Amino acid sequence: MPFDLAKKLIIDTIDPKPLGEEQIPLIDATNRIISKDVISNMDIPPFSRSTVDGYAVKAEDTYGAEENKPVNLNITGEVSVGEYPELELKKGETVEIVTGAPIPKGANAVVMVENTQKKENTLLIYRAVTQEENVMKRGTDIKRGDTVLNAGQFLGASEIGVLAAIGMNYIKVQRTPIVAVISTGAEITEPGKKLTPGKIYDINAYSLSAAVLKSGGKPVYMGVIPDNEIALNKALKQALDSSDMIITSGGVSVGPRDYTPKIVNSLGKPGVIISGIAVKPGKPTTVALIGKKPVFSLPGHPTSALLIFYLLVKPIIESLVGEKVLLENTVKANLTTRLFSAKGRKTFVTVKLSRDKNQRLIADPIQTGASGAITTLSKADGFIEIPANQQFIDSNEIVKVTLLRSKKI
Amino acid sequence: MPFDLAKKLIIDTIDPKPLGEEQIPLIDATNRIISKDVISNMDIPPFSRSTVDGYAVKAEDTYGAEENKPVNLNITGEVSVGEYPELELKKGETVEIVTGAPIPKGANAVVMVENTQKKENTLLIYRAVTQEENVMKRGTDIKRGDTVLNAGQFLGASEIGVLAAIGMNYIKVQRTPIVAVISTGAEITEPGKKLTPGKIYDINAYSLSAAVLKSGGKPVYMGVIPDNEIALNKALKQALDSSDMIITSGGVSVGPRDYTPKIVNSLGKPGVIISGIAVKPGKPTTVALIGKKPVFSLPGHPTSALLIFYLLVKPIIESLVGEKVLLENTVKANLTTRLFSAKGRKTFVTVKLSRDKNQRLIADPIQTGASGAITTLSKADGFIEIPANQQFIDSNEIVKVTLLRSKKI
Numbered sequence: 001m002p003f004d005l006a007k008k009l010i011i012d013t014i015d016p017k018p019l020g021e022e023q024i025p026l027i028d029a030t031n032r033i034i035s036k037d038v039i040s041n042m043d044i045p046p047f048s049r050s051t052v053d054g055y056a057v058k059a060e061d062t063y064g065a066e067e068n069k070p071v072n073l074n075i076t077g078e079v080s081v082g083e084y085p086e087l088e089l090k091k092g093e094t095v096e097i098v099t100g101a102p103i104p105k106g107a108n109a110v111v112m113v114e115n116t117q118k119k120e121n122t123l124l125i126y127r128a129v130t131q132e133e134n135v136m137k138r139g140t141d142i143k144r145g146d147t148v149l150n151a152g153q154f155l156g157a158s159e160i161g162v163l164a165a166i167g168m169n170y171i172k173v174q175r176t177p178i179v180a181v182i183s184t185g186a187e188i189t190e191p192g193k194k195l196t197p198g199k200i201y202d203i204n205a206y207s208l209s210a211a212v213l214k215s216g217g218k219p220v221y222m223g224v225i226p227d228n229e230i231a232l233n234k235a236l237k238q239a240l241d242s243s244d245m246i247i248t249s250g251g252v253s254v255g256p257r258d259y260t261p262k263i264v265n266s267l268g269k270p271g272v273i274i275s276g277i278a279v280k281p282g283k284p285t286t287v288a289l290i291g292k293k294p295v296f297s298l299p300g301h302p303t304s305a306l307l308i309f310y311l312l313v314k315p316i317i318e319s320l321v322g323e324k325v326l327l328e329n330t331v332k333a334n335l336t337t338r339l340f341s342a343k344g345r346k347t348f349v350t351v352k353l354s355r356d357k358n359q360r361l362i363a364d365p366i367q368t369g370a371s372g373a374i375t376t377l378s379k380a381d382g383f384i385e386i387p388a389n390q391q392f393i394d395s396n397e398i399v400k401v402t403l404l405r406s407k408k409i
Numbered sequence: 410m411p412f413d414l415a416k417k418l419i420i421d422t423i424d425p426k427p428l429g430e431e432q433i434p435l436i437d438a439t440n441r442i443i444s445k446d447v448i449s450n451m452d453i454p455p456f457s458r459s460t461v462d463g464y465a466v467k468a469e470d471t472y473g474a475e476e477n478k479p480v481n482l483n484i485t486g487e488v489s490v491g492e493y494p495e496l497e498l499k500k501g502e503t504v505e506i507v508t509g510a511p512i513p514k515g516a517n518a519v520v521m522v523e524n525t526q527k528k529e530n531t532l533l534i535y536r537a538v539t540q541e542e543n544v545m546k547r548g549t550d551i552k553r554g555d556t557v558l559n560a561g562q563f564l565g566a567s568e569i570g571v572l573a574a575i576g577m578n579y580i581k582v583q584r585t586p587i588v589a590v591i592s593t594g595a596e597i598t599e600p601g602k603k604l605t606p607g608k609i610y611d612i613n614a615y616s617l618s619a620a621v622l623k624s625g626g627k628p629v630y631m632g633v634i635p636d637n638e639i640a641l642n643k644a645l646k647q648a649l650d651s652s653d654m655i656i657t658s659g660g661v662s663v664g665p666r667d668y669t670p671k672i673v674n675s676l677g678k679p680g681v682i683i684s685g686i687a688v689k690p691g692k693p694t695t696v697a698l699i700g701k702k703p704v705f706s707l708p709g710h711p712t713s714a715l716l717i718f719y720l721l722v723k724p725i726i727e728s729l730v731g732e733k734v735l736l737e738n739t740v741k742a743n744l745t746t747r748l749f750s751a752k753g754r755k756t757f758v759t760v761k762l763s764r765d766k767n768q769r770l771i772a773d774p775i776q777t778g779a780s781g782a783i784t785t786l787s788k789a790d791g792f793i794e795i796p797a798n799q800q801f802i803d804s805n806e807i808v809k810v811t812l813l814r815s816k817k818i
Contacts, residue, residue, distance in 0.1 A: 026600065026615060027615065027618060027630050030618075030619040030622050030623065031622075042604075044609075044783055046604060046608075046609060047606070047607065081594065081595050081596035081607070082594070082595030082596035082597075082607055082608055082636065083607045084605075084606030084607035085607075100594075101607075102606075102607050141783050142783060142784060148784075148787060149787065155619070156623065156814045157616045157620035157623060157715060157718075157813075158616065158715065158787055158813060158814065159786075160615050160616050160618075160619040161612045161613070161615055161616030161783070161786045162612075162783055162784075162786055162787045164610055164611060164612045164614075164615035164616065165609075165610055165783040165786075166600075166610065167600045167601065167610045168600055168601070169599070169600040169601030170601070185491070186490050186491030186492070187490040187510075188491075190578070191572075191576045191577055191578040192576065192577070192578030192579070195451075195576060197456070197493030197511075198490070198493035198494075198510075198511050200453075200455060201573055201574055201575065201576045202573060203571075203573045204570070206435060206436065206569050206570055206572070206573035207566045207567065207569050207573065209439075209569075210439040210565065210566040210569040210570075213439050214439065214566060221436050227491065300509075302570055302574070306566060306567065306570070309566075373550060374550050374551060374570070374571055375557075375571075377567040377570045377571055377574075378557060378567055378568060378571045380567060404566075405565045405567065
């Protein structure tokens, strides 16, 4: 099945949507997604405030005040921040006020302290003010009933601040999808355990768990499942019960022991929906849907598994997370060598980014092939795509590189 | 003090360095920073492996094999993945082998199954192979003693995978800096509590805690400290004892109750190093160093506090975290209106990004001034900088926008 068709079929069949909301403390809500529009139930500011240090007045009392012809008013009190003034200003009166303090009743403007002179209980005003001058009126920032944030918005520092402003210390967010990560293969051993002859350490359960976390999901590391059908069947059932999605790796080629697709298909309906994709790397990728839970069975090769994760699994997790806005993480770079596509398969090639002597960004393909399965991972800054119907990309052509990590180059 | 000078003085005086290492499980190490170079104590692969399904041979036994003139070898066994073959290949012998399985002793190449025909215990080989063909030799990916990752590297999915590959299930990483976040101000009330007349809800302890988290630090939310010197003194001492750095906001202007700088200065040496910066917004910012612990006292205005955080505090946290590589998060955009700098002060202006009808990215300044303190936060996609010695940036000029959040535009 062609890659683009497979991708479309996966999205259409799984139809990934947020999994429901949960209410959490605002202080823990950074990086989460709002589940519904947030409407303010208060005015911001909640009262008219002074924006300067000075004197609250009736503006009309200051009319005609000039540098050489000050107006005199009686100082009848002072207003500080954090307290609501009981006093009411009458004609000919003024009260001292600081930035942020509530405008007292009867006042409608503030004269800046720089334009006044205090003589005991009398204030000389050297500049007239207009109504509402130096006043931030109640509700001018946010009005009760205003929508301050929309469903699907990501909670960064600014958005968290807006929610605090309207007094919310709890917020409803989309539930984080729980993604079980399983490695299979007779030769695979969990890191930290003793490596017996003929075995290698598992990479994928670790790298894919990290990738799930960075995509907004909550990974559940299930480690290496022993290489027999009963153990795998049991592990998959357990994962289905306790998670929203499963990612396995290994055991999807055509060897005699590659029974993962068969077992996955037996777990429920509709079962396997994709079995093999015309893509390089990642051809044996299998995708299933058990009830509403997607099961991605990725190849065992670590770079292939991670690449297919980024191409097919990450978008599904992000849709389950409910994120609406995303910065596409790509850069343009000059390709250093001619690259050929695999015949009839959309081809993805990992590249290392650097700058040439003219400070141009250049993309250097990483030779994977037989050797370098692991070092490829540590070298790859991103990947480029060669369409299935294109024979090659020429050296020096400008290519779009999808970044696999942030790096200052 | 000019902004650039203040920034240099802050970095030179604080001289922020990673705080020491801690060993944590690899599965929890995503997004952390490695504290020292990681050297492999094993070869990867740990044994020579077949890269194809086929038959292990002595290459010299296949010499001369052609489509019409096959070579005959005796099949003496098979090798699967995960087990170490006891058998040793003798001249004229071959064993069946699958991808990833160890090459048995005596063999030095693998013939692909496509180029063979099996007749009971005899194998017909139709294509000669050279030595090491279809073999990934022990140590070709990583050699024992190779440095696989460097101190200061960020642990993403790929790097986690590399560490798993060499069997590490624990890793030494830089300790995460603990940053206490405190709000002050008589008018400030914690979100979730009842708002009495004259009070407003605290924004900064929440937005700055979120910003600390996103910069790689561990925020400790200390909420709103009552507006008296004893309470603030006590809170600051407690924060110094339990954290690596303190951020306060509010109480740094020149009002009668703005005693934060005085108290901070009394806590230890060298004390306050910066008291006011020629920048707009953020002029009253105070920076102190108590022993080795930086104390940033930011203005109370939420947008100003967050902007000064991004400009001066975030780089310090990142240096304490120990991150070496960073993607500079900026875009170029066309400015929509002429912008003037504040006289003699470096000026930062928050902007909203969008695209015009020609799909050009445009930056629209957000009018802050007196009103809109909170909605500014939710609208700002980034900020631009006007140097102190530049009078204005003209409408339609291309400006560099430092992004405050990721957003697909």
